[in-house]
Amino acid sequence: NQLIANDPDWRGKVFVSIQNNAARVQASIPLKDVALMSGRYLNGEATVQASPDGDPYKAQITNVILANQAVPEGVLESRVFGWSSVHGMAQKWLNEQNIAVFRIENDRVIGETR
Secondary structure: OHHHHOOOOOOOOEEEEEEOOEEEEEEEEEOOOOOOOOOOEEEEEEEEEOOOOOOHHHOEEEEEEEOOEEOOHHHHHOOOOOOOOHHHHHHHHHHHHOEEEEEEEOOEEEEEEO
16 A cells, blocks of 8 residues: 555555455546546456466456446456556556566565566
């Protein structure tokens, strides 16, 4: 959450909790730039599991819920409202933060930068 809090694009919009060596990511994204959606939010959550080899780009995102409805994991590759896909946004963030290693062990997130 400290990394998220330092990012002005994600601060106050995303929260992560860790349980059983998996991350539960919750997001509430304002739709202020979407026509007829001002004042509304896209709310969702998902489970993130680190890749056994620590490669952050191989992390698995499962149990995706948007607007209280389970959705297929393929939605992570979809572009919604012209935004980048969830995978695209995650990869951009990993690059911006220079994250080289991502693991979840003993209910703690371990990250290494390049």
